[in-house]
Each structure stands twice: as C-alpha cells, then as structure tokens.
Amino acid sequence: MKRFLLTLLCFASSLFSAQGLNSQKETGTNLSKNINEQPVHQSVQLETDKVFNKLVNLRRTFHENPELAGKEKQTQEKIKQYLLDLGLEVQTGHYGYSVVGILKGDKKGKKIAWRSDMDALPNDYPDPEVFKSKVKGVQHGCGHDIHMAIGLGIAEVLSKNRKYLKGTVYFIFQPEEETFKGAKELLNNGLLSKINPNEIYGLHVTATPVGQIMVKPSEMFAYQKKIRIQLKKGLSQEELNGLTKKISNSLFRVSSGSKPWEIQSIVDPKIGLTNPDTIFKDYLFTDGKFSTYSKNNESFLEAYLYETNASNVDKIIPEVQKIVEDSGYKNQLLSVSFVQENPTVINNEKLTKSAIEILENLYGKNAVASDYGQVPFFNDDFAYFQQKIPGVYFFLGGSNFEKGVIAMNHSPNFQVDEESIRTGVKSFSSLLIERLNRN
Structure with missing residues (x-):
C-alpha cells in the first residue's frame, strides 16, 4: 500500500x-x-x-x-x-x-x-x-x-x-x-x-x-454486489479453488490492457476519470479471490464484484449458475444469490x-x-x-x-x-x- x-x-x-x-x-x-x-x-x-x-x-x-x-x-x-x-x-x-x-x-x-x-x-x-x-x-x-x-x-x-x-x-x-x-x-x-x-x-x-x-x-460509482454460491459440502479445497477461478474469469470484462482495479489511476489524465477514453468504464471484475468457508455441512463461496452497466447486473446470477452446473456440480449447487447489493x-x-x-x-x-x-x-x-x-x-x-x-x-x-x-x-x-x- x-x-x-x-x-x-x-x-x-x-x-x-x-x-x-x-x-x-x-x-x-x-x-x-x-x-x-x-x-x-x-x-x-x-x-x-x-x-x-x-x-x-x-x-x-x-x-x-x-x-x-x-x-x-x-x-x-x-x-x-x-x-x-x-x-x-x-x-x-x-x-x-x-x-x-x-x-x-x-x-x-x-x-x-x-x-x-x-x-x-x-x-x-x-x-x-x-x-x-x-x-x-x-x-x-x-x-x-x-x-x-x-x-x-x-x-x-x-x-x-x-x-x-x-x-x-x-x-x-x-x-x-x-x-x-x-x-x-x-x-x-x-x-x-x-x-x-x-x-x-x-x-x-x-x-x-x-x-x-x-x-x-x-452513475458516479460502479454497481457493487456481494455474490454468494452455496453448495452441499463435499468439494475439496482444490475443487473449490478451481470453481472460483472459473467464475472469476467469467466475471471479467475490461478494455484491452486496462486495470480499473488500480484505483490510483483515477487521477491520470491519459486513462483516468477526466479522459473520455478512461479505463474506468465498461468493466466487470471481482474483488480479489473468493472467500470460502463451511457451515452446517455446506460450503459457501463469496466475493464482491463491480459492474458499470446496470443492464448487465441481472445476468450475473444465471451466468454463475451455468458455470457451476457446467463444471459438474449441478447436484451440489443449492443457491446463487446477491447477499449485499447497495444502490x-x-x-x-x-x-x-x-x-x-x-x-x-x-x-x-x-x-x-x-x-x-x-x-x-x-x-x-x-x-x-x-x-x-x-x-x-x-x-x-x-x-x-x-x-x-x-x-x-x-x-x-x-x-x-x-x-x-x-x-x-x-x-x-x-x-x-x-x-x-x-x-
């Protein structure tokens, strides 16, 4: 830092x-x-x-x-x-x-x-x-x-x-x-x-x-959502890590070469907020790695995500459900939901x-x-x-x-x-x- x-x-x-x-x-x-x-x-x-x-x-x-x-x-x-x-x-x-x-x-x-x-x-x-x-x-x-x-x-x-x-x-x-x-x-x-x-x-x-x-x-800020995937317990940590990597890769949309998570760049005239070609528009990414934990014989995967386009927000949960199912975990999947979605x-x-x-x-x-x-x-x-x-x-x-x-x-x-x-x-x-x- x-x-x-x-x-x-x-x-x-x-x-x-x-x-x-x-x-x-x-x-x-x-x-x-x-x-x-x-x-x-x-x-x-x-x-x-x-x-x-x-x-x-x-x-x-x-x-x-x-x-x-x-x-x-x-x-x-x-x-x-x-x-x-x-x-x-x-x-x-x-x-x-x-x-x-x-x-x-x-x-x-x-x-x-x-x-x-x-x-x-x-x-x-x-x-x-x-x-x-x-x-x-x-x-x-x-x-x-x-x-x-x-x-x-x-x-x-x-x-x-x-x-x-x-x-x-x-x-x-x-x-x-x-x-x-x-x-x-x-x-x-x-x-x-x-x-x-x-x-x-x-x-x-x-x-x-x-x-x-x-x-x-x-909008002055991106839409911030906290997503949670709830699964029946039984997946190994390696399987959970592989699944979260697939989800993160899917929930990733930025312009070529840009890194909108590097917040210090907001002041850069070439790529920051005051430039019409700023990197801080049209993106979707998760905030670091998913956190994983178990409770009552269930596994939970959670992460914050940031989306600039309001019309894309409702597509995220169905997309994540499909990734989990296509990864072979359809029978283990209990729910996918936003557990925090402030305006x-x-x-x-x-x-x-x-x-x-x-x-x-x-x-x-x-x-x-x-x-x-x-x-x-x-x-x-x-x-x-x-x-x-x-x-x-x-x-x-x-x-x-x-x-x-x-x-x-x-x-x-x-x-x-x-x-x-x-x-x-x-x-x-x-x-x-x-x-x-x-x-």
Whole structure:
C-alpha cells in the first residue's frame, strides 16, 4: 500500500503541476469577469475567505476527535451549537445523532437540501497530520471531517446572505454513512416527508487535484454486489479453488490492457476519470479471490464484484449458475444469490447539467471537470436520498501532489489539502443560491 501511494505521488506530481497552474490562471480570469457583475457571489467569496481559518480549525477538531458510526454524540453537539450560533433552526431526533439545520431566506421559494456525513472509520493507519486522532483505533480516514467543515461553512456563508435567498436550505448532517445505514434510516423515519426538499446535493473529497470539482450525470460509482454460491459440502479445497477461478474469469470484462482495479489511476489524465477514453468504464471484475468457508455441512463461496452497466447486473446470477452446473456440480449447487447489493449514486441528469452550467458561468470554464468513468470499490448511501428526490453528488479534489498530500480515502497516510474547504464552501454556496433563485 505504501508503494502504491508513492507511485501515485510520483506520476501525479509531474502530470498535474503545470496543468494545475494553467488551469488556476485561466479560471481566475474568467472568475473576475463573471463575479464582478454579481454582488451576491462577490459576497460569497468574501465571506468564505473570512470564515476559512475558522473552518480549518473546526475540521482539525473533528479530525482529532473522531467517532464511529452510531456514536457521533460529541460531533452532533458541536454541529448543533455551530448552527444555533448562526441563528438557524436546529432539529435532532430524526435518527441517531443526526442534525438538521434549517436556513430560511428572506424571500419565499423552493426547498433545497445539502447533506454532509459525520462518522469516522475503525482503523489505525499512519496519519501524517500533526492533529492526529486522539481516539485509538478510530480515524477520519475518509474525509468526513472535511465534509462537515464544508457543510457548516456553506451554512454560515448563506446565513450572511439571507437577503439573496429565495427559499429554504436544509443542512442534513448524517450519521452512519460508513455502515451504509444512516441515510436509509433517516428516510425510514420520515425525514423527507417532514422537510419536503425539492432537490438534494452532497460531495465527497477524493484523490484528484485540490479544488477540482468533478461530476457527471448518471452513475458516479460502479454497481457493487456481494455474490454468494452455496453448495452441499463435499468439494475439496482444490475443487473449490478451481470453481472460483472459473467464475472469476467469467466475471471479467475490461478494455484491452486496462486495470480499473488500480484505483490510483483515477487521477491520470491519459486513462483516468477526466479522459473520455478512461479505463474506468465498461468493466466487470471481482474483488480479489473468493472467500470460502463451511457451515452446517455446506460450503459457501463469496466475493464482491463491480459492474458499470446496470443492464448487465441481472445476468450475473444465471451466468454463475451455468458455470457451476457446467463444471459438474449441478447436484451440489443449492443457491446463487446477491447477499449485499447497495444502490449506487446516480446523479439526476437535468440537475447535473444545471449545476455544471451555473458553476462554469460563475467561476470559469475550468470550474468543473467532466467525469467519464465510474469508480470501483467505493460507494455512498447518498444514493438512498437520490431514490426519493432528484440529487447531485460531486467529487471534490483534495490532493496536492507537489506537497505530497494524497487524499486517497481509506488508505494509510490519507491527507487532505484544506484549501479544498475554501473551494467547496465558495462554489457550492453559489450553486445553492442560484438553484434557489431558479424556478
């Protein structure tokens, strides 16, 4: 893993250093041209800069005091007090340690929700930050501390610009994302029926260059499924290994020479997410070897698989059944099933196009990078919200390769350039204002 991170650092630094500088210069020119004509977005920039250092300190406090899914009690209290100090109405009790902040604009209009996740990870990876976790075995190794700081920053910037707001913004701080439980339980407890937002937005910091916003209509991640083959006991380990190899080979579809499981390649301009010919599209593969175990005189084979094409998912189980039967184990086969099949994040096409248009009009044509792929391994329970109301989920770059900062989630030495907070607050405050002001 360490070698993987060093490899990412080396090639990404050379790929992005010159490109990043040119992009910033061009974006800055377009920015001044567009923003100077719009006082509300000038104010957004000024207020973002004023609150930035406070948000950095807040993020570091979250980072030092992480809480696992279902235990976000101190985190809830800090978020609640911050929102109350801004003058927002605050609700708790919808589910777990969730917090909902309600900001009403000076004018009536539609309702928009912004979601930030709260929980940390159970790991003890090396952390390069000075402000390390004070809780043994628990870390903010996925960037939710950054997400909360951005959510609170947007709330503060918008609260200082109420006069421009036509409608209401709901800031949903959601617990238990890492267990893929929090969003679903909030919905089961009727959150959306109580606040009735028209649309919802959220983001995730990722390993792309700091400040780069990336988005696409439709799926942001591959469809992740956990498949289980249940057999009568009696096959030797050698037979089980041979069967799983046949299944893995059958469930394997990638473009020639590509390796979409090498997640570090998402930042490579030649094959990564921003290239129309990215390797991160049109693939199917299993996550390593199948695990095998026995229970009650039965054998079980299990593996995660990643498929980019929704129409192919229903074909997988019949295909695996056929492989088992054709291998001579028809009488031993008891069942083939998906035992875990979480929904994937699917962005609303109309809202995504609107968001891109708004951000590019305000902050220049390089404000948003096109995403042409689907990321394997990761997912987000934000998908449950999108099943109920139109929504858009963004990637926000957090890596600074020149400084050796690599925001590869769930990895050792995970680190985020905190300038991403400034970009997130500024850009998405402007986006929410514009979306509120459109019918």
